[in-house]
Amino acid sequence: MADTRFLIAEFIKQGLISEDKVSDALSVTKLTPDGKAWLSFLDRFLLVVGAVALVSALTFFIAYNWAEMAKWAKFALVEFFIILSILAYWDLGVRQLSAKIALLVASLLLGVLLALYGQTYQTGADPWQLFFNWALLILPWVLLAQFAVLWIVFLFLLNLSLFIYVGTFGGLFGFSFSTELNLLWLLFALNGLALLVWEYMSLSRGWLQVTWATRLLAFVSGASITVLVVGCIDSPVNNSIFSMLIWLNYLVVLYIYYLKKKPDLxxxxxxxxxxxxxxxxxxxxxxxxxxxxxxxxxIIALGGVSSMWLKKLQQEMQS
Amino acid sequence: MNKTAAQLWTLLKGENLVQGETPEIAHADSPWYVKLLLGIAGWWAAAFGLSFLMLVFTLFMKDAMAVLILGSLLIGGAFLILRQSGQTFLEHLALAISLAGQVLVILVIFNAFNAFSAARFENEVYWLLAGLFQVILALAIPNFVHRVFCTWNAAIFFAVALVLFDVPYMFSSVVMLLMAWLWLSEYAYPKHIQKIRAMAYGLTLALVSIESFVLFVSKGAASSWGTNVDAESIMRPWMGEVLLGCVAFYVVWFLLRQNKQSMKQPLVICSLFATLLLVVASFEATGLTVGMMIVLLGFAGSNRVLIGIGVVSLLFYVSAYYYLLERTLLDKSLTLLAVGILLLGVRWMMLRFVPKGEVNAR
Structure with a gap:
């Protein structure tokens, strides 16, 4: 729709659409919604705002009474909503978006339940275990749902547990050059691998062809390796060359795949x-x-070169 | 030429709305992430370049005329770059240069270029002058992002001036009326579409900012400052909400008339009743009217960015309601419960009494 808005504005500005026909042009291109679209919008708007108001009312009510609630009441409340969400998943039709959102809500509430358990019984578990166990417990639902958002939640939990683990223990399996370096390498490895597997699996699974998810994974892995290389240039350590080589390889693979195979600006x-x-x-x-x-x-030189190259690519991709 | 332009032209030609071959569109719009990347580069370059300029011109910074001339030169230079260049990178470089020039000029307006004093910022006339300066730049400088930024600033400066004139809480309704008029007249002036859009975005962002400020001053963390403001004025937050409500009703009525809806139809009654509910709820949960209007105007123009701003602002205002100390969580819970039930009730009535086939299509 953003392209259509831009193009229609250009056509009108250049006088290609006469003033008396602008209104019709906006209708035909659906830039101005018709009565049915308005009805559908009002239906969804009232539903969502009404539902958000009710959920907020419930949240505020629970928050008001939380301190006075007995242990069993708190657990019962959270478990009730988990079960309700799963029943909603079945009832709404497992392939429908609303059903998948219900399963997402159940997955998030499971985390709330684990946190409540840890808070109530003071098990002495490390914080990273909460997020790691949460990720493990929701894995069956993640596999079942075939929902990209849920996969991202799963990966987010793994990233978070890794972040907290490395922050606590300095590294995996006892290896520790430095906490920051270990964390960056592990984040790069986890998200880089996730991106690779995601792109491979999406070739045969339409529900995985979600650009925002792959872009997010590329952003995290790209940011990690970039910070690693910057850190190594700033304060050279033994594995500087290794970081540079990995970074260069990453850029080459990015270029080949996202320019030649699956263009993505x-x-x-x-x-x-x-x-x-x-x-x-x-x-x-x-x-x-x-x-x-x-x-x-x-900066001007690098910005200018990037600008020209990206614009040229955009024109090639659109022609 | 890109495929989208060709497809669109074919569609319009099929409806006899245009004639001839598909025109070439000279500048394709870059995706937001490319603009962001180049914006970051432009601003970084400008920051380093300007720090160099500041070092060189340190000796001149104590004289008002010198600062004014330097500021004007920077703005003038930015104007020339923006008029000539279609490159996104240079555009952002020029924006940063213009910003630095504007800061210098505004420091001269507030007479604060060589010594900072809080008292100088309590003079309402200076804020009015700064606002007028921003309006002139918004109209004169031919760049979308620059116009958004200057319009946003102008609205904020005028709002502060009115507070200092002891007329708080009223300006958001003026901003909302202007914003709505601009969005609803987006295509009415063919040569000025981009200008109108830029100023409308600027006013939208200003409206969200001003309403957030009202929220924190009247009910939130800055409420002690708000008490001082209220002590010197007869205006109260609810008066501002009443005016916002009037603007909201006008916009909804306008959209219904634009869609040729008779005032006696159930859809119209449901729409107006839902508007009334949200306006009343906004007296408690400040900002709901503003969020709703932005979402509505976004949908009316198929503008996903505007819808996104509206949704985010609605979520922000609902979240802020949780933290406000004026009411207990129980009272807030009951208010939201009533609003939720009534809105879902209105939806039920609408679906029950408005057969889809009877809704007028344009």
Whole structure:
């Protein structure tokens, strides 16, 4: 719709659509909703706002009474809503979006239940275990639902448990160069692998062809490896060359796949950003502190080159 | 030429709304992430470049005329770049240069370029002048993002000026009326569509900001400051809500008339009743009217960005309602329960009494 709005505005601005026909043009292109669209909108708007008001009312009510509620009442309340969500999943038809959202709600409430359990019984478990066990427990639902959002929630929980684990123990299986380096490598490995598997599986599964999810995974893995390389340039350690090689390989794979196989300008723009950051970090090692003008010129040059390349690619992709 | 333009042209030609071959569109709109990337680069470059300029011009910074000239030169330079260049990267570089120039000029307006004093910012005339300055830039400088930014600033400055004139809470209704008029007249002036859109976005963001400020001042964390404001004025938050409600009713009525709905139809009655419910609820949960209007105007123009802003602002205002200290959680819970039941009731009535086939199509 964003393209249509832009194009119609251009046609009107250039006088290609006469003033008396603008209203009809907006109708035909559905930029102005008709009566049926309005009815559908009002239906959904009132449903969503009404439902949000009711859910908020319930949340506020529970929050008001939480301190006075007995242990069993708190558990019963959360478990009741988990069961209700699962029943809704069955009732609404398992392939329907509303059913998948119900299962998502059940998955989130399971986390609330685990937190409540940990808070009530003070088991002494490490915080990372909460998120890791949460991810494990919802895995059957994640596999069943065939819902990209739920897979992202699952991966988010794994990332979070990794983050907390490394923060607590410094690394996996006793290896520890430095906490920050270990975390970045592990995040890069987890999200990079997830992206690889996702793109492979999406070739034969339509429900996985969700661009925002792959972009999110690419962002996290790309950000991790970029920060690793920047850190290694700034304070060189033994594995600097290794980081650089992995980063270069990552960019090459990104370029080949998202330019030749499955064109995606977002991924390529991300690659440009990563390359620019690394180059600027490298340059900053060799120019004097305070040479802000030189730095500005480098940024202008890199920005200009990225801009021209991306615009050229966009035109090629659209033709 | 891109495929979307060709498909659109074919559709319009099929309805005899256009003639001839598909036109070439010179500048395709870049996706938001490309604009963001180039924006980041542009602003970083400008920050480093400007820090260099500030070092060089330090000696001149104590003289008002010198600061004004420097600021004007920066804005003028940005204007020339924006007029000539279609490149997104240079566009953002120019925006950052213009921003630096605007900061210098505004410091001169507030007479605060060589010594900061809070008292200078309590003069309502300075805020009015700063607002007028932003309006001139919004109209003059030919760039979408620049117009959004300047319109946003202008509205905020005028709102602050009115507070200092002891007329608080009223301006959001003026901003909402202007915003609604701009969105509903988006295509009425063919040569100025982009200008209208930019200013409408600026007013939308300003409206959300001003309403958030009213929320925190009248009921939230800054309520002690709000008490001082109320002590010096006869205006109260509920008066602002009444005016917002009037604007909301006008917009809903306008949209219903635009869709050729008779005032006696059940759909119209349901729409107006739902509007009334949300306006009344907004007296308790500040911001609901504003959020609802933004979502409504977004849908009316098939503008997903605007709908997104409306949804996010609605979620923010509902969340903020949780933290407000004026009422207990139990009272808030009962209010929301009543609103939820009534809205779902209105929906039920609408679906029951409005047969889909009888809704007029345009």
């Amino acid at each position: 977002f991924m390529l723009a991300g690659g440009c950003l990563s390359a620019s950051i690394v180059i600027l970090t490298f340059v900053s090692q060799y120019i004097e502190a305070g040479s802000s003008l030189v730095f500005a010129l480098f």
